[in-house]
Amino acid sequence: xxxxxxxxxxxxxxxxxxxxxxxxxxxxxxxxxxxxxxxxxxxxxxxxxxxxxxxxxxxxxxxxxxxxxxxxxxxxxxxxxxxxxxxxxxxxxxxxxxxxxxxxxxxxxxxxxxxxxxxxxxxxxxxxxxxxxxxxxxxxxxxxxxxxxxxxxxxxxxxxxxxxxxxxxxxxxxxxxxxxxxxxxxxxxxxxxxxxxxxxxxxxxxxxxxxxxxxxxxxxxxxxxxx
Amino acid sequence: xxxxxxxxxxxxxxxxxxxxxxxxxxxxxxxxxxxxxxxxxxxxxxxxxxxxxxxxxxxxxxxxxxxxxxxxxxxxxxxxxxxxxxxxxxxxxxxxxxxxxxxxxxxxxxxxxxxxxxxxxxxxxxxxxxxxxxxxxxxxxxxxxxxxxxxxxxxxxxxxxxxxxxxxxxxxxxxxxxxxxxxxxxxxxxxxxxxxxxxxxxxxxxxxxxxxxxxxxxxxxxxxxxxxxxxxxxxxxxxxxxxx
Ligand SMILES: Nc1ncnc2c1ncn2[C@@H]1O[C@H](COP(=O)(O)OP(=O)(O)OP(=O)(O)O)[C@@H](O)[C@H]1O
Ligand SMILES: [Mg+2]
Numbered sequence: 001x002x003x004x005x006x007x008x009x010x011x012x013x014x015x016x017x018x019x020x021x022x023x024x025x026x027x028x029x030x031x032x033x034x035x036x037x038x039x040x041x042x043x044x045x046x047x048x049x050x051x052x053x054x055x056x057x058x059x060x061x062x063x064x065x066x067x068x069x070x071x072x073x074x075x076x077x078x079x080x081x082x083x084x085x086x087x088x089x090x091x092x093x094x095x096x097x098x099x100x101x102x103x104x105x106x107x108x109x110x111x112x113x114x115x116x117x118x119x120x121x122x123x124x125x126x127x128x129x130x131x132x133x134x135x136x137x138x139x140x141x142x143x144x145x146x147x148x149x150x151x152x153x154x155x156x157x158x159x160x161x162x163x164x165x166x167x168x169x170x171x172x173x174x175x176x177x178x179x180x181x182x183x184x185x186x187x188x189x190x191x192x193x194x195x196x197x198x199x200x201x202x203x204x205x206x207x208x209x210x211x212x213x214x215x216x217x218x219x220x221x222x223x224x225x226x227x
Numbered sequence: 228x229x230x231x232x233x234x235x236x237x238x239x240x241x242x243x244x245x246x247x248x249x250x251x252x253x254x255x256x257x258x259x260x261x262x263x264x265x266x267x268x269x270x271x272x273x274x275x276x277x278x279x280x281x282x283x284x285x286x287x288x289x290x291x292x293x294x295x296x297x298x299x300x301x302x303x304x305x306x307x308x309x310x311x312x313x314x315x316x317x318x319x320x321x322x323x324x325x326x327x328x329x330x331x332x333x334x335x336x337x338x339x340x341x342x343x344x345x346x347x348x349x350x351x352x353x354x355x356x357x358x359x360x361x362x363x364x365x366x367x368x369x370x371x372x373x374x375x376x377x378x379x380x381x382x383x384x385x386x387x388x389x390x391x392x393x394x395x396x397x398x399x400x401x402x403x404x405x406x407x408x409x410x411x412x413x414x415x416x417x418x419x420x421x422x423x424x425x426x427x428x429x430x431x432x433x434x435x436x437x438x439x440x441x442x443x444x445x446x447x448x449x450x451x452x453x454x455x456x457x458x459x460x461x462x463x464x465x466x467x468x469x470x471x
Binding site: 129132133136143144 | 272275277300301303304305306307308310312314315316317318327328331332333373376377380
């Protein structure tokens with residue numbers, strides 16, 4: 001084991017070229033993850049609720065769109081948004097935004113199904129009892145359905161977010177300097193000790209994922225108690 | 228108070244209610260019975276708009292249930308409903324089950340809502356259970372809380388959909404007692420139930436419904452007393468439920 005290769009490049013692993021250049025490394029991975037987790041979470045919530053309250057044509061169309069996003073590989077969506085959007089709409093999407101958009105759309109599509117399944121797992125009678133008291137549809141969701149469905153959804157959210165953190169590594173295909181990108185760079189430059197480098201990188205991913213899991217569980221518990 | 232006029236309902240192509248008409252006057256208690264799948268639950272859920280219907284007319288206190296301009300949530304807040312499976316909200320304590328709609332729908336203050344909730348809990352004999360969660364209560368207790376929850380809204384009438392049929396036999400009476408007391412106080416009630424003892428004691432009228440058709444709609448004394456004048460289906464039904 002030679003850990004010098006880690007300590008020598010520690011800054012580069014953690015923050016990339018920052019402050020002399022753009023932010024990268026683990027810090028960028030973290031930012032990409034948090035942004036995609038938030039956006040995919042919000043999307044998943046809205047689309048999952050939409051699935052639960054729509055019927056017929058609207059629901060079928062929504063399901064089709066979602067299955068499309070679930071079917072395409074992340075890497076292809078990243079390519080498309082990065083290379084196709086400028087051509088089709090004449091707008092340049094920065095690399096980081098591309099990754100966040102792609103991961104959020106795909107994560108959101110998966111989460112929408114979890115939210116939908118969580119909502120559907122409650123008995124129809126709960127909707128009826130809440131409505132019979134005069135609660136408006138959004139109040140029924142807010143005060144009766146979601147507080148019960150959310151604890152059921154938490155594991156899917158954590159799974160999806162962990163998967164998403166790992167998928168941020170695909171950002172390398174468009175040259176976004178996140179953790180695996182800088183690790184590959186260092187490894188290629190030094191040409192020695194790839195085992196140490198990638199072991200260290202794996203540890204960093206592990207740390208990020210477990211931190212997320214820890215906080216997500218805590219928030220879920222807090223929410224359960226608050227309602 | 229409740230007027231049902233020539234109402235028909237289909238699920239897809241199957242008709243579940245055919246030209247049903249009846250009315251419930253203020254203070255009247257009407258019991259609805261009939262075989263399983265005959266459309267009792269459907270009929271009662273039409274009254275507060277939980278189910279829609281395709282033809283006919285229903286008014287509650289003069290408000291058309293299916294008119295587009297009707298504010299259904301507002302109408303529902305004035306019509307209490309009790310379900311077969313209680314449908315208390317399992318994530319809320321008994322107290323919060325009682326106060327949620329008072330606060331969110333009627334705009335009562337938390338304090339006001341809690342006082343009202345407590346006084347109704349007391350009325351159904353469960354004041355000691357305010358802090359418990361529904362899963363900690365027996366079925367009979369849960370159903371009494373559900374009745375209290377509906378009463379908290381100061382409803383103009385109450386709908387019951389087989390309130391005792393999910394209960395163990397020894398708990399049936401504690402729920403019926405609450406309902407009987409309510410009926411004696413003059414509450415307008417529509418009750419789907421097969422508890423003929425309850426019907427005999429407090430019902431003004433009994434409706435018998437079979438395959439979506441109201442077959443009998445008559446005074447309690449006629450229904451139970453003058454059996455020979457009843458339709459064959461009603462007689463069969465009566466003898467089948469009275470025999471066990
Ligand atoms: N959502 C639905 N979709 C299709 N058919 C339905 C639906 N709900 C009820 N039905 C049908 O409508 C008919 C009437 O049902 P309903 O629940 O009103 O009967 P019920 O008299 O309350 O029976 P039970 O004593 O079993 O509660 C039944 O034949 C049932 O199969
Ligand atoms: Mg029924």
